[in-house]
Amino acid sequence: MRRETERLILREFTAGDWEAVHRYASDPVVTSHMIWGPNTEADTRAFLESAIGMQQQAPRVDFELAVVLKENGELIGGSGLRSFDPRQGEIGYCFNRSHWRNGYASEAASELLRFGFEELGLHRIFATCRPDNLGSAAVMRKIGMTFEGHMRGHMFHKGKFHDSHQYSILEDEYFAGKKKGHSL
Template structure:
C-alpha cells in the first residue's frame, strides 16, 4: 500500500486512552463474544457497509484487528470501547463497542474516524465520549491536522455525534456507498485540529 511506504515515522497512539467513563484499548482475542453481540445485530449494522455478521465474520474481524496491531507503520487503530468499573454482579468492565481511526492521507495528516455501539448503550453519550477521546489522541499523539467521517444520510444519530464532536458537514455524496443492498447517499464531516482545541 502506497500510504505505508510514505510514512516517515511510526505513527502511534498512547494506549489505552481514558475518558471519564471509558477505556479505549486494543482489541484482544477474548473480545469475540462482545464484538459479535453488537456486530450481529441488524439494528446496529443497518446503515453500515458490513454486517450483520455471522460468527465466522466476527472472528475474521477480530483477526484483522489483531493483524493491524502488528503492522509497522500502523495505519488502522481500531479500539475496543470498555466501560470503566465493575457491573452490579462484580463482573469485569464491559466492552460495549468499538471506535477507530484510520490514517488515510499521512502527507496531509488526515485520518478517518468511526464508531459502533451495542444498542443497549445508545443514547447515553458513549459514542461521543469515545470519539472525543480518540480524536484528542489523534491530534495530540499523531499530529493530525484533519479528521474526517462519513455516514449514511439516513443515520441521524451518527450525524448528531459528529456535529456534537465539532465536525462540520463539508459535503453530500449521491449514491456513493453500497449499504445493505442498495446505493445510499452519504454526508462528509470534517474536524480540524485548531477547531477541536477551541
C-alpha cells in the same frame, strides 16, 4: 494501546472479545447503517483477526479499539481511527444498542480526535454516516465536526448504492475549541 476517558477505556481488541463484539455486530438494528453486517460468526472472527493484526503495523496507521465501561469492564462497542497521508484521518464507531443515547460514542470519538490531533499530528479528521443515521450525525456535531456535504450514490454495499453525509474537523478548529474550554 490503551486510552481512558471519564467513563470509558479504549483498548486493543483481543480474541477473547469475540462474544461481546458479536452481540452488537450481528444485530440487524445496529448494523442497518453500516457498510457491513449483520455479521456471521465467521465475519466477527475475521474482524477481530484484522483488528489484532493492525496492532503489529509499523508504523501503525489503523487503530481499531474496544470500548469498555470503566465501572464494570463490559465491552460495549468499538471505535477506530485510520490515518493516512497527507496528515488525514477518519474515525468511526459502533456500539451495542443497549448503550445508545448515553454519550458513549461522543466520549470515545472525542478521545480519538484528541489522539489524532495531539499525538499523531493530523491536520484533518473526518467521518461519514448514512443520511438517516441521525444519532451518528449528532455525535459528529457534538464533537465539533462540521457538515461538509451529501455524497450521492458513492458506496455500493448490501446490494445497492448508498449516500453518505460527511463531517470533518481541522486541527486549528480542534485546538481553538480546547482553548475556549470546550471538552470536544
